[in-house]
Amino acid sequence: MEQSILKVENLSHRYSVQWAIRDINFEITQNGVYGLLGSNGAGKSTTMNIICGVLKQTEGNVFIKGIDMRDNPVEAKRHIGFLPQKPPLHTDLTVEEYLTYCARLRQIARAEEGKVVDEVLARCGISHFRKRLIHNLSGGYQQRVGIAQAIIHRPDFVVLDEPTNGLDPNQILEIRHLIKAIAEECTVVLSTHILSEVQATCNYIRMIGQGTLVFSGTVDEFDNYILPNTVFATLVAAPPIEELKQLPGVVDVDELGGSNYRLRFSDSPQEMIERVVQTSVAKDWRLTEVRLEKSSLDDIFAELSKIKK
Numbered sequence: 351m352e353q354s355i356l357k358v359e360n361l362s363h364r365y366s367v368q369w370a371i372r373d374i375n376f377e378i379t380q381n382g383v384y385g386l387l388g389s390n391g392a393g394k395s396t397t398m399n400i401i402c403g404v405l406k407q408t409e410g411n412v413f414i415k416g417i418d419m420r421d422n423p424v425e426a427k428r429h430i431g432f433l434p435q436k437p438p439l440h441t442d443l444t445v446e447e448y449l450t451y452c453a454r455l456r457q458i459a460r461a462e463e464g465k466v467v468d469e470v471l472a473r474c475g476i477s478h479f480r481k482r483l484i485h486n487l488s489g490g491y492q493q494r495v496g497i498a499q500a501i502i503h504r505p506d507f508v509v510l511d512e513p514t515n516g517l518d519p520n521q522i523l524e525i526r527h528l529i530k531a532i533a534e535e536c537t538v539v540l541s542t543h544i545l546s547e548v549q550a551t552c553n554y555i556r557m558i559g560q561g562t563l564v565f566s567g568t569v570d571e572f573d574n575y576i577l578p579n580t581v582f583a584t585l586v587a588a589p590p591i592e593e594l595k596q597l598p599g600v601v602d603v604d605e606l607g608g609s610n611y612r613l614r615f616s617d618s619p620q621e622m623i624e625r626v627v628q629t630s631v632a633k634d635w636r637l638t639e640v641r642l643e644k645s646s647l648d649d650i651f652a653e654l655s656k657i658k659k
């Protein structure tokens with residue numbers, strides 16, 4: 351039988367009068383990287399804070415490896431490493447001093463401390479900065495220190511809240527690489543509002559929209575839902591809009607001003623692009639740009655909500 355790593359049952363939370371999340375249910379039984387995806391304000395941080403035991407839920411239950419977070423938080427938290435949205439760094443300490451302090455908070459035996467800190471420094475690629483004050487590190491390296499404190503006690507389950515937020519493109523690639531390496535040894539859940547982030551890093555997706563779970567599945571299954579269904583085209587010598595609407599597969603056409611058009615279609619995206627290009631050449635519409643438009647998170651949320659109903 352598969353072992354439950356995380357089980358979230360009927361989870362709801364209310365800040366004063368407003369519900370931030372409502373009746374969220376899911377279970378994780380396999381290792382891998384899980385992306386908790388949602389727009390800003392969707393309820394990701396609230397869910398993660400409850401899962402990690404730093405916020406007490408209004409209703410519902412969280413089990414970490416079968417241990418109830420409400421009844422036995424100390425035991426449940428032993429299995430979790432958490433990097434909150436705002437990393438809990440003491441920036442006036444050196445990297446080594448800070449991680450030694452984290453090792454003590456995690457009640458690692460004094461005799462083991464040096465070895466454990468050396469190991470986590472190496473795993474996170476920051477051994478060469480061990481004597482550096484944290485506030486003198488770049489954002490990407492500060493984030494590595496944040497991840498180091500989350501995995502220092504070798505938890506089974508690591509939760510990272512928007513781990514690449516505010517980093518430059520190179521730092522983002524490095525942190526993604528580090529997350530994948532960590533996931534070889536444990537389960538990682540990370541939150542993000544960036545779809546490409548999930549596609550680049552995660553194996554599975556849980557999507558939250560307006561406080562409820564709207565999708566739970568693999569990244570491939572998710573991609574099937576979000577195939578783009580609009581084409582942006584610039585036609586310098588465009589025909590009357592009615593003629594564009596006659597193109598096989600086109601459902602509707604929006605005039606965007608200038609020579610720009612948005613074509614909504616029902617056929618496969620690849621066929622649609624080919625049809626636009628071929629017809630444009632045949633009828634001399636002078637096509638200068640054509641591309642599939644990506645769905646925004648809000649569009650996907652709207653689609654998924656329709657499917658759920």
Ligand SMILES: Nc1ncnc2c1ncn2[C@@H]1O[C@H](COP(=O)(O)OP(=O)(O)OP(=O)(O)O)[C@@H](O)[C@H]1O
Pocket residue numbers: 365366369370388389390391392393394395396397543
């Ligand atoms: N301490 C709080 N008091 C009152 N309302 C809150 C509090 N924290 C969050 N909220 C509200 O709860 C909802 C969910 O917020 P949450 O921070 O969980 O979303 P999120 O998906 O993590 O968004 P972001 O990506 O912007 O961090 C939002 O409407 C937010 O305004």
